Amino acid sequence: MQGSIDLNTLVTETGAESGLIFSIDGILIESVNLEYDGNVAAMIGMILKMCLEMSEDINIGGLKQIMIKNDGGIVVANKDQDDNCVALLSKDVSKMGLLLRRMETIHNN
Secondary structure, X not given: OHHHOOHHHHHHHHOOXXXXXXXXXXXXXXXXXXXXXXXXXXXXXXHHHHHXXXXXXXXXOOOOEEEEEEOOEEEEEXXXXXXXXXXXXXXXXXXXXXXXXXXXXXXXX
């Protein structure tokens, strides 16, 4: 996943404020416009791991994507079969559909 993604272009195309590429273990590979990017990568990586384990425990298939929606924005994160991850963060919740659609495209390529 990470080699084929231009993170700057992805952030620009979706209108997200920031984005990052990281391993599911929380190791930051690249970030755009994100303060404390290493901490954010570690936290989202942990959330993805927990969701992956839950998916396996309740036998609903593999984890592909999580979405975190809160009062101040949205985070969409994808994981590929090799446990590489990409996440976009936006303060504009109205961009949720675009973020989800674009991230699904990334996961399928």
